[in-house]
Amino acid sequence: MSERALEVVEFLLTAHLYTDDRTLDENDLPPRYRRVFWAETGEEDEGATGGIERPLVVTDSIARKATGVEHPWDAISDLMFTQREDFSGRLSLTQPEMALEWFVKRADHDRLVTNPTIAKSVEERDDVDVTHEEARDQTRPIHADRVWIDSLLDEYFDDEDDAEMLDLVQVRAPEEIEMTLDDLVLTSDQEGEIHKLMKAIEHREYLAQIGLREIGKILFVGPPGTGKTTVSRALAHELGLPFVEVKLSMITSQYLGETAKNVEKTFEVAKRLSPCILFIDEFDSVAKTRRSDEHAALKRAVNTLLKSIDDISLIRDEVILIGATNHPDQLDSAAWRRFDEIVNFPKPDYGMRADILRVITNRMDIDEFDPEAIADVTEGLTGSDLRLVLREAVLEALTEERMELTQDDLLEAVADFEERDNLKNLDMMSDSSELVAGSDDGHDHDHDHDHSHEHEGETQKDAGAAQ
């Protein structure tokens, strides 16, 4: 009860203080509040852009959206400093000072630090240990919000041709990314590279000063289902950056004549949304098109791509470029050398498999769970395969109305998975040992793993559908 009241009072207070203090801007509002006050303010010639306009007026339904409290007015109606106007339904504070006292007495540091608007009005007080600056630092800036991203995209893609582009480029706000780095099991090499990248971003001014500009272009290399896409997204989440995702094969296959233009647009979108992460998947499809140079438009597109990569910079444009490929052997040196770091995504080894199993089951009930024993019998399986195995086990158990799994369920699901494997592609396991973590040098791109790729591509799709 009082928790709900606290939520609603915080919201009302924020709306009140923000309306009054003109020096506050959108970044002083917690993201969950910005969303509900965001309004399209279309100007005839400029195209529609959005914004947050004062005064911030709160009604029951707005408060519900912002706080998640089902009946906001009921939660606060017995407090003496609140009121609801009968006619308009507007909720407000009759005595804001009293409301602030009430709130400060109940809100801890963790709460205050997520609300720069309130932090600013209380930072001078002795009974409060939060500063406005601290709260601003911890609050995600508005350029990472969905509403902001959408308004920029609307502005940029205003005619029909452009709208087609939006089918090819997917933009995610960091808040929409569910998997975080904590949900992923990484090799120490991967952890090191990610850490390095984060440090580089943090100190990019210094790097610019000393003339080190070749950073922020990374290529993820590894078989399907080893976490390339997921790690990239998790990075966007971790850094609070928008995630711009494009599959190169889509750009090159669908609108042949438009390809070069599409490539350019993709990079422009990234620059407009910057700071952001631009993720280019299926990077090898360039190499292929380059080899089969039947079409002049394709050649042009490839050159455009290479040039665009050269032109974009973390230091200047605040765009991090991550490429991903399953077929490093098909990538020619022109594309290869444009990346300043190569990160290997091997199939997980025994220890990683056990850890992945622990991570993906951490909210499940499993009797006599022994992840090591399962890791023992799943050599060659990727993280994505393991997810699929778990899904099968869960669904099997559900057919018997069981919500608790046993170790035997999992072992059976592994056996089923392998049986399906054998049916689909008999020589899948043949050379997979070379892709296991620890058995290569991190730059292994000489082998041709086409068979296993085809096969895993399919299980990968299944895994995607399961999520």
Ligand SMILES: Nc1ncnc2c1ncn2[C@@H]1O[C@H](COP(=O)(O)OP(=O)(O)OP(=O)(O)O)[C@@H](O)[C@H]1O
């Ligand atoms: N190292 C890992 N730790 C935890 N989960 C993992 C790991 N690797 C893969 N997974 C799981 O497998 C799923 C698929 O991984 P993801 O799509 O990132 O693979 P990918 O390397 O991008 O594959 P593709 O080359 O087919 O695009 C993820 O959602 C994740 O749940």
Ligand SMILES: [Mg+2]
């Ligand atoms: Mg992927």
